[in-house]
Amino acid sequence: MAVPEIFNSIEQTAISRWVRYSPSIFGFYFILLCHTIGLSLLVGGNAIIAMRILGIAPGLPLKPMKQLFNLMFVGLGINITTGLLLLTGYPTKALTDYDFYVKISFITLGVITMFKIYENVFADPALTESDMIAKGKTLAKFSLVFWIAAIWAGRMLSETYTYITYGHKYAR
Amino acid sequence: MNLNFAHLHLLLNHFPIIGTIVGLALFLVSFVGNNKDLRRAAYIVFAGIALLTIPTFLSGFGAQLGIQGKPGVSDTLVARHEGSAMLALWFMFATGAFSLVALWQSHQRSRAADWVIGTVLFFSLLTTGLMARTGNTGGDIRHPEITDIQHGKIVEDPVSALVSHFEPNPEKFSELMLSNEWWWGFLMALHFMGLALIIGTVGLLDLRVMGFLKQLPVGPIHRFVPYAMAGLGVNIVTGCLAFIGQPENYIYSGAFWLKMTALLLLGLNAAVFYLTDVFEHLEKLGPGEDATMFAKLVAGSSLVLCFALVFLGRYIQPLGDTIRNASN
Numbered sequence: 001m002a003v004p005e006i007f008n009s010i011e012q013t014a015i016s017r018w019v020r021y022s023p024s025i026f027g028f029y030f031i032l033l034c035h036t037i038g039l040s041l042l043v044g045g046n047a048i049i050a051m052r053i054l055g056i057a058p059g060l061p062l063k064p065m066k067q068l069f070n071l072m073f074v075g076l077g078i079n080i081t082t083g084l085l086l087l088t089g090y091p092t093k094a095l096t097d098y099d100f101y102v103k104i105s106f107i108t109l110g111v112i113t114m115f116k117i118y119e120n121v122f123a124d125p126a127l128t129e130s131d132m133i134a135k136g137k138t139l140a141k142f143s144l145v146f147w148i149a150a151i152w153a154g155r156m157l158s159e160t161y162t163y164i165t166y167g168h169k170y171a172r
Numbered sequence: 173m174n175l176n177f178a179h180l181h182l183l184l185n186h187f188p189i190i191g192t193i194v195g196l197a198l199f200l201v202s203f204v205g206n207n208k209d210l211r212r213a214a215y216i217v218f219a220g221i222a223l224l225t226i227p228t229f230l231s232g233f234g235a236q237l238g239i240q241g242k243p244g245v246s247d248t249l250v251a252r253h254e255g256s257a258m259l260a261l262w263f264m265f266a267t268g269a270f271s272l273v274a275l276w277q278s279h280q281r282s283r284a285a286d287w288v289i290g291t292v293l294f295f296s297l298l299t300t301g302l303m304a305r306t307g308n309t310g311g312d313i314r315h316p317e318i319t320d321i322q323h324g325k326i327v328e329d330p331v332s333a334l335v336s337h338f339e340p341n342p343e344k345f346s347e348l349m350l351s352n353e354w355w356w357g358f359l360m361a362l363h364f365m366g367l368a369l370i371i372g373t374v375g376l377l378d379l380r381v382m383g384f385l386k387q388l389p390v391g392p393i394h395r396f397v398p399y400a401m402a403g404l405g406v407n408i409v410t411g412c413l414a415f416i417g418q419p420e421n422y423i424y425s426g427a428f429w430l431k432m433t434a435l436l437l438l439g440l441n442a443a444v445f446y447l448t449d450v451f452e453h454l455e456k457l458g459p460g461e462d463a464t465m466f467a468k469l470v471a472g473s474s475l476v477l478c479f480a481l482v483f484l485g486r487y488i489q490p491l492g493d494t495i496r497n498a499s500n
Contacts, residue, residue, distance in 0.1 A: 029490045032486055036367070040367055048373065051396070057393065057395035057396055059391065061387070064388050152357075152361040159353040
């Protein structure tokens with residue numbers, strides 16, 4: 001299948017070239033660093049809440065853990081921003097790689113599950129601790145599975161891509 | 173004088189050998205009269221030495237690159253030392269990991285389970301022997317006159333010959349790490365999952381101690397610490413395997429060595445947390461209560477060091493040649 005010409009056009013924009021070639025300390029590796037920090041806030045927070053719902057640290061009250069969502073939302077915001085910047089830098093590399101779509105699918109499922117947990121478990125202050133756990137148990141299991149799969153798919157990107165940039169195939 | 177990897181390796185390499193002997197001695201003596209304090213001290217020594225073994229092992233690769241091809245240096249002896257170090261490393265990690273399990277259990281129920289104590293004893297005995305062999309094979313590199321080499325092959329005594337069967341061939345081990353892109357991806361994925369687990373658990377504890385999320389009691393948050401330790405264990409193992417696969421990508425990177433320094437400082441920080449009265453005071457800290465300034469300082473530095481690990485890990489590649497460039 002031919003690679004769409006629009007990827008080439010994106011790669012020629014100033015911002016795309018800046019992401020790829022800038023020697024600035026705020027260039028490519030800094031964006032990657034922020035992406036990793038965002039990941040650790042987002043997935044770390046989700047993992048803690050899922051583990052607590054699944055019965056670890058039963059002495060820890062669940063309700064105040066709602067505040068952790070603020071950190072998770074910050075992590076999500078960082079990752080959407082840095083993810084879009086990375087995608088702008090390497091559109092051909094990402095969008096011609098099937099694994100990229102696998103990663104995005106799992107992230108979408110993980111984010112939907114996170115909002116579902118927020119809505120079903122934490123939004124209603126009248127719920128008792130045991131009601132919260134009962135409502136969140138299945139979602140917590142899915143959350144762990146989706147985030148593990150998202151990280152795995154994300155890390156595999158460096159092994160699965162075919163093109164580096166438009167017209168430049170990577171020989172494996 | 174220019175400090176190089178050989179200096180660093182010489183500076184560090186006695187700690188794992190003598191440390192395991194000291195730890196084992198404390199551990200064995202603790203059985204006389206069932207001295208729990210002495211046993212706890214042995215667990216702490218094993219865990220600390222396991223952490224210190226990492227830079228010792230890594231600096232060995234650098235030292236090897238420095239002496240390769242020099243007159244009087246036998247590649248066979250260097251490879252034998254590397255293989256024995258690789259085997260000793262995994263046993264040291266196992267001793268350290270089970271010592272942490274024992275420490276956790278003895279805190280929860282006054283005494284570790286018998287199977288854990290037995291496992292620490294088993295691994296510490298083997299590790300002490302393997303560390304001694306690693307030291308011995310390392311010494312042989314600069315003292316070939318004491319090694320019996322016939323027709324290019326090293327003649328070992330029966331016990332060493334038996335142990336050498338279990339020692340990996342360093343070159344093949346390195347190739348194995350890179351032989352399959354799915355395996356490499358799997359290692360890296362585990363490394364990131366470990367990272368998320370550490371930041372999630374330790375980060376939550378640190379934030380609470382620092383005064384955020386004050387509605388949460390500290391004691392129950394501390395129940396997540398074994399998961400942080402599991403994450404750290406996964407990251408140490410996957411990190412070492414990645415290093416063995418591509419040592420030259422890491423060894424000359426200033427960011428990599430700063431990351432290792434941050435890891436050791438994090439270990440020191442954990443020691444301050446648990447070995448002073450900080451932890452005892454915090455464990456009883458209920459919702460809304462404030463930690464002491466010293467505890468907040470310890471928690472703050474832990475959080476900074478955790479993020480320093482992430483930061484420096486990300487800059488290993490772009491700063492991949494900083495040490496080589498600086499020494500040229």
